[in-house]
Amino acid sequence: MTxxxxxxLYSGAFVLWVRLLLRGARGQASLLASGVTGVAVFVHxxxxxxxxxxxxxxxLVGPGAALSSLAFVGGLALVAMLPLRDVGRVxxxxxxxxxxxxxxxxILGIQPSPMxxxxxxxxxxxxxxxxxxxxxxxxxxxxxGVLYLIQHHELKEKRLGRFFHFIPPLATLDKxxxxxxxxxxxxxxxxxxxxxxxxxENRGSLEMSDPKVIWAVLSWLVFVGVLLARAGGGRNDYRxxxxxxxxxxxxxSTYLVLxxxxxxxxxxx
Amino acid sequence: MERRDTMxxxxxxVSHHTAPVxxxxxxxxxxxxxxxxxxxxxxxxxxxxxxxxxxCNRTEVYLFSANGPHVIQAWxxxxxxxxxxxxxxxxxxxxxxxxxxxxxxxxxVAAGLDSLVTGEAEIQGQVRDxxxxxxxxxxxxxLAGPVLNRLFQMALSVGGQVRSETSIGEGAASxxxxxxxxxxxxxxxxxxxRVLILGAGQxxxxxxxALDREGVQGVMVANRTYERAVGLAQQVQGHAIAMERLAExxxxxxxxxxxxxxxxxxxTQRVFREAFPGGLRxxxxxxxxxxxxxxxxxxxxxxxxxxxxxxxxxxxxxxxxRVREGAVPEADRIIQAQSEEFRxxxxxxxxxxxxxxxxxxxxxxxxxxxxRLLRGMDHLSDGDRERVEEFSxxxxxxxxxxxxxxxxxxxxxxxGAELVEAFRFLYGLEDHNRPSRAARRSGEGRGDAGEPxxxxxxxxxxxx
Numbered sequence: 001m002t003x004x005x006x007x008x009l010y011s012g013a014f015v016l017w018v019r020l021l022l023r024g025a026r027g028q029a030s031l032l033a034s035g036v037t038g039v040a041v042f043v044h045x046x047x048x049x050x051x052x053x054x055x056x057x058x059x060l061v062g063p064g065a066a067l068s069s070l071a072f073v074g075g076l077a078l079v080a081m082l083p084l085r086d087v088g089r090v091x092x093x094x095x096x097x098x099x100x101x102x103x104x105x106x107i108l109g110i111q112p113s114p115m116x117x118x119x120x121x122x123x124x125x126x127x128x129x130x131x132x133x134x135x136x137x138x139x140x141x142x143x144x145g146v147l148y149l150i151q152h153h154e155l156k157e158k159r160l161g162r163f164f165h166f167i168p169p170l171a172t173l174d175k176x177x178x179x180x181x182x183x184x185x186x187x188x189x190x191x192x193x194x195x196x197x198x199x200x201e202n203r204g205s206l207e208m209s210d211p212k213v214i215w216a217v218l219s220w221l222v223f224v225g226v227l228l229a230r231a232g233g234g235r236n237d238y239r240x241x242x243x244x245x246x247x248x249x250x251x252x253s254t255y256l257v258l259x260x261x262x263x264x265x266x267x268x269x
Numbered sequence: 270m271e272r273r274d275t276m277x278x279x280x281x282x283v284s285h286h287t288a289p290v291x292x293x294x295x296x297x298x299x300x301x302x303x304x305x306x307x308x309x310x311x312x313x314x315x316x317x318x319x320x321x322x323x324x325c326n327r328t329e330v331y332l333f334s335a336n337g338p339h340v341i342q343a344w345x346x347x348x349x350x351x352x353x354x355x356x357x358x359x360x361x362x363x364x365x366x367x368x369x370x371x372x373x374x375x376x377x378v379a380a381g382l383d384s385l386v387t388g389e390a391e392i393q394g395q396v397r398d399x400x401x402x403x404x405x406x407x408x409x410x411x412l413a414g415p416v417l418n419r420l421f422q423m424a425l426s427v428g429g430q431v432r433s434e435t436s437i438g439e440g441a442a443s444x445x446x447x448x449x450x451x452x453x454x455x456x457x458x459x460x461x462x463r464v465l466i467l468g469a470g471q472x473x474x475x476x477x478x479a480l481d482r483e484g485v486q487g488v489m490v491a492n493r494t495y496e497r498a499v500g501l502a503q504q505v506q507g508h509a510i511a512m513e514r515l516a517e518x519x520x521x522x523x524x525x526x527x528x529x530x531x532x533x534x535x536x537t538q539r540v541f542r543e544a545f546p547g548g549l550r551x552x553x554x555x556x557x558x559x560x561x562x563x564x565x566x567x568x569x570x571x572x573x574x575x576x577x578x579x580x581x582x583x584x585x586x587x588x589x590x591r592v593r594e595g596a597v598p599e600a601d602r603i604i605q606a607q608s609e610e611f612r613x614x615x616x617x618x619x620x621x622x623x624x625x626x627x628x629x630x631x632x633x634x635x636x637x638x639x640x641r642l643l644r645g646m647d648h649l650s651d652g653d654r655e656r657v658e659e660f661s662x663x664x665x666x667x668x669x670x671x672x673x674x675x676x677x678x679x680x681x682x683x684x685g686a687e688l689v690e691a692f693r694f695l696y697g698l699e700d701h702n703r704p705s706r707a708a709r710r711s712g713e714g715r716g717d718a719g720e721p722x723x724x725x726x727x728x729x730x731x732x733x
Contacts, residue, residue, distance in 0.1 A: 152572070155454065158581045160440060160447075160589065169457040170552060236550045238572045 002047040003068060003110045007102045009040030010075070014095040021092060021166045034082045037091055041075035044102075048072055055112040060128040062113025067105035073132040074098040077140055081176075086168040090176060093143035123198035130191035131216070135251070137184015138223065142248035144177040148241035174237045177244050178230070185223040192216055211262045218254055222247040278416065280371045281341050281363055282322075282329025283348075285385050288362040290325075295352040296362075298323040303402055306347055307412055314340040318414040320421060322378070322399040324392065326385050329364075331375065333416040341365070372611050375420060376604040379428035381437060388437035388593040393428045396421065419614060427607045434603065435596040440589030444472055444582045445479040447589075448556050452480065452524055455552045455575060459483035465522035466490045466501065467515075467536075468529030472558050476526055477505050489518045493529065519544035525555040527563035534565040541568050549573040558582070616680035623689055624673055626698050635665045 016033035023029070048069060051059045059065035075098055082088040151167040154160070167173070195216065199206045206213065229243035230236060283296050298306060303321045310316050310330070318333035319340075328348070334340045349359040366374050374383070379396045381388040400421035404413035413421065432438045441447040452459055462485045466477060477488065488507025491514075492498035498509035510518050519525065519540065529535060536555070555576045557564040562578055569576030577585075639661050643654060672692070679688040692698070 151454065155451070155575050156572075158577065158585065160450070160585050164454065165439065169454050171455065171457040237552065 002050055003102070003106055006040050006044035006047055006071075006075075007099065007106060009036060009043055010071075010095055010099050010102060013037040013040050013091065014099060017089070017092040017095065020089075021162055033091070034088055037075075037082060037088075037095070038079055041072070041079045044068075044072045044075055051110065051112075057112055058125060059110065060125065062111065064105045064108040064110040065113065066128070067101050067108065068110050069128075070132045070135060071098045071101040071105065073136045074101070074139055077136050087172060087176060089166060089168055090140070090143050090147060090173070092166075093146045094140060097139050097143070121198065121202070123194050123201065127191050127194035127198055130187045130194060134184045134188025134191055134223075135219070137180045137182075137187060138219070138226075138244075138248050138251060140180030141177040141184065141226070141244040144173045144180060145241040145244035145248075148173040148177065148237070149245065152238060152241070170237065174240065177240060181223065181227055181230070181244065185220075185227060188216075188220050188223060192220060211258045215251075215254055215258055219251050222251050277334055277337055278371045278420075279332045279334075279337055279341060279365065279367050280329050280374055281332070281344055281365045282327060283362045284327040284329065284364065284383070286383075287364045292352065292355060292362050293325070293328065295355070296323075296328045296348055297325070298328060298351070300398070300402060302351075303399070304406060306351075307403060307406060308408065309347060310340065310343060311408055311412065314343045316340045317410065318403075318417040319412050320399050320403040320417050322396060324395045327378070327383075331371065331417055331420070333414065337367075369608060369612060372420065372608045373604060375424045376427045376607055379424040380431035380600055380604065381428070382431075382597060382600055382604070386442040387590065387597070388432075388439070389442065390432070390438055393425065393432075396428065397425055400425070416615070416618075420611065423607060423611055427604060430607075431600045431603050435599045437593050437596040437600050439592055439596075440585075442586060442590050442593060443475075444558070444579075444586060445475040447582050447585050448476045448526075448577075449479045449483055451556075451575065451577065452483070452554055455554050456523060459485050461486050462523040463487040463489070463521055464507075464524045464526060465518050466505070466507070467525070467527040467563060468492055468531075468559065473526055473528040474501075474504070476556065476558075480524065480526075481505065485524070487521075489522065491515055491518060493531070516540050516543035523551075523553065525553065525564075527555070527557045528559045529563050530559070531563060532561060534561075534563055536564040536568060538565055538567050541565075541571075556582070613680065617677055619689060620676055620680045623692055623698060624676065627672075627692070627696050628669060630696065630698065631665050631669055635661050 013033060013036040016029070016036055020029050020033050048059050051065065059069050074094060078088075078091050078094055078098070081090060147167045148170060150163050151170055151173065154164040154167075155170075168176075196206055208214075226240070226243040226247040230240035283293055285293065288296070298321060303323055307319055307321055310319055314334070314336065316332055316334040316336075318331075320331045322329050322331070330344050332340055332344070345359055345363065348363075349355075352359060355362075375396075377383045379393060381390065381392050384392055400413055400417075404411065404418070406412050411418075441450040449459075452462070456462055459480065460483075464477065464480055464485050464487070466473060466488060481488075488502070488505050489510050490498045490502040490505065490507050491510050491512055492501065493512060495509060495511055498511075501507075502509040515535070519536070525536070527536065536557075549571055551573060553571075553574050555564055555568070555574060557576065558579045560579060564576055564578075566576070568574055639658060643649070643657065649657070676688060676692055
């Protein structure tokens with residue numbers, strides 16, 4: 001129930017943002033949507049704090065707990081953006097990701113993992129925390145990229161409808177995607193470094209065929225690819241948005257493939 | 270106390286509904302002229318309250334006066350004097366509203382419902398300026414007195430409410446504002462953005478002015494004749510460039526505004542490639558309002574180019590105007606509700622002196638009876654005397670509470686005049702030198718023609 005409440009609040013916030021899109025951004029509606037989003041993140045923080053106090057371990061190990069923490073990091077990013085004019089509207093694209101991740105976490109069960117004893121120490125906590133930041137950075141770039149492409153389409157089609165009015169300017173979305181990508185890239189790089197150091201220290205060597213390692217390295221390469229796409233000559237912003245959307249798709253689908261094929265045996269996440 | 274049954278709230282003036290621009294521009298008042306006109310109106314007619322609203326679409330004066338026809342006549346001759354010789358009589362161009370019609374009219378004006386372009390936002394500021402001008406006039410009593418003060422404050426609040434709760438102000442409703450809106454949705458802030466202007470034209474100038482207000486910098490002007498480019502550049506505080514340097518200028522521009530009379534496209538794909546040899550790496554907004562078009566449509570196929578021609582802009586304007594007009598019924602509902610609120614408040618002005626008088630009478634009676642009672646009860650201690658006095662006060666208040674509340678409520682729901690009359694009769698509050706309603710109806714009430722007795726309250730009726 002403690003972890004269901006944030007999911008319900010995230011869903012409620014999403015409905016409010018959609019309502020805002022459909023009815024036009026007026027009056028107190030925007031404040032309400034932002035407020036409910038903020039409350040959802042706060043309640044989520046309380047739920048995760050409760051988990052920590054109750055089980056004496058951070059919710060970082062085990063698929064359910066880890067996914068819930070990942071969703072929470074996304075919520076935190078959203079809360080940081082809410083006070084910025086118009087930028088908070090990116091919630092409409094980021095909240096579905098947060099909702100799906102939290103829902104999957106609930107389905108898998110947010111419980112302490114027996115593996116928690118094997119995964120401990122500051123290095124491990126830093127590794128997981130930075131990894132979450134990295135993936136949320138990519139999710140943010142994805143959300144900004146999706147909105148960028150919709151707004152771009154509206155402008156190209158000369159349709160100044162609901163989406164045009166609701167979605168932030170292209171320049172704002174591009175800046176947001178850039179922040180998400182660079183922040184995420186740095187965080188994931190640190191996550192890989194801490195993960196490698198922790199593994200070498202605790203396990204002796206890093207097993208390159210470990211699905212977690214494969215996915216992490218692939219994710220890092222995706223970041224590099226997306227950043228290179230933005231840096232290349234011509235059509236920078238537009239190509240950057242497409243690359244962020246595709247890159248996020250690759251990372252998520254790779255995770256799902258690995259989860260279904262290898263994860264069923266319990267060795268992956 | 271003296272009351273009036275005539276409608277004492279009025280608005281008289283010209284607007285785009287009643288007068289063509291040639292007439293309106295001759296009747297327009299700048300701030301200093303408006304101040305002079307208000308002073309003149311006050312000195313000539315002793316009008317109690319007046320606010321003059323003058324914009325390019327309207328010049329109208331809001332009046333609260335016991336001597337309506339005389340003030341209106343003075344205002345007409347003032348307008349006539351300002352306009353000079355006209356094709357028709359001044360009165361032919363004027364409109365006039367009385368009573369609640371004034372409230373509704375002002376609320377509609379402030380909300381942009383009466384504007385040439387439905388929902389335009391500037392009128393809100395113009396209404397505020399008009400009110401502030403009247404409020405700042407050094408005259409006593411103030412021109413923006415209790416009635417117009419309340420009316421204009423409510424109008425500004427209604428304007429804000431309508432804009433925030435409906436889509437009346439959504440989108441842009443002129444070519445220039447659409448251009449600015451597009452630029453904002455592409456670049457976010459326009460500060461520091463560079464604009465390239467090709468050719469000269471009125472619409473183009475309006476767009477440049479609108480962009481200038483958003484903080485664009487480095488306006489470059491190119492024209493077939495260099496001298497004309499220099500002239501326009503001076504107007505928009507930009508710099509002229511020779512047509513031969515067009516590609517170079519295009520390469521550094523964020524927004525291109527084209528309105529030449531060239532028979533063929535000027536900005537062709539060849540010029541575009543020359544301007545961006547490595548490909549366009551950032552968004553470029555191109556507004557082509559020339560007929561025939563100045564920009565080759567193929568240029569618009571680049572993903573970073575947002576090319577709009579005059580038809581595209583017109584279509585957007587039409588669409589946005591339709592959206593705004595769709596919001597009119599919702600805006601009307603807000604205006605209706607707020608007009609009711611004003612009516613209730615206005616009606617309560619008349620009831621305040623009655624209530625005050627009734628309470629005064631009750632207090633006199635209470636004091637008198639209390640004195641009588643205590644005179645024969647010397648044995649009471651000071652504490653007991655205080656308790657008896659407190660009892661009398663409470664009893665009086667309780668007896669008066671319900672009638673007071675009901676009277677106030679009754680004033681807001683219509684039939685207020687009859688209610689006040691009944692109240693006066695029942696509590697014996699009649700003004701003995703004031704004629705009865707029946708007498709006034711039959712025109713015998715000579716005492717009704719003067720100004721209301723000044724007890725510090727506005728007691729005139731708003732009428733209907």
